Amino acid sequence: MVSFPKATIFNRRIPKQKFYDKLNISGQLEQQFIREINTIWWKNKLSPETINVGAGKYVKEIEVIEIDLKEQHVSKGIIEAVDKGIPYHIILYLLQDIRTWDKFG
Numbered sequence: 178m179v180s181f182p183k184a185t186i187f188n189r190r191i192p193k194q195k196f197y198d199k200l201n202i203s204g205q206l207e208q209q210f211i212r213e214i215n216t217i218w219w220k221n222k223l224s225p226e227t228i229n230v231g232a233g234k235y236v237k238e239i240e241v242i243e244i245d246l247k248e249q250h251v252s253k254g255i256i257e258a259v260d261k262g263i264p265y266h267i268i269l270y271l272l273q274d275i276r277t278w279d280k281f282g
Contacts, residue, residue, distance in 0.1 A: 179268075181241065182228055185221040191242075193217060196262045209252045215245040217259070220270075239266045246273040 193210045196202065196217075202210075224238035225231055232238070240263055244251065251271055260267065 181221045181223065185223055185227040185241075187219050187222045187240075189219045191217040191219055196258055200258055200262050202258055206252075206254050206258060209255055210258075213246060213248050213251050213255060215247050218243040218245070236266050239268060241268045241270070243270045243272060246271055249273060 193214060196210065197207050219240060220243045221227075221241035222238060223230075223241065242259065242263065244259070256269070259269065
């Protein structure tokens with residue numbers, strides 16, 4: 178993973194429930210969140226307040242979001258919901274621990 182300056186560390190867990198409530202998602206998408214995602218973390222905030230870079234005309238700040246996956250894949254609908262639910266530009270890291278995969282079906 179990319180290292181960012183210490184001043185950018187935010188490191189807050191975002192409950193999946195926040196996405197369910199804020200976006201009024203379907204029951205099917207909620208089940209995909211439950212089935213495919215362990216946790217969502219807001220790892221870093223890249224903004225004029227945290228790094229020595231001024232806000233641009235189109236990009237004011239960038240959020241670094243980490244999603245810890247339960248499975249080898251993530252549904253397109255989940256990615257779209259996370260993007261829609263976070264009102265900033267984002268860098269999205271999808272992490273998975275291969276030791277937790279069920280190799281025998």
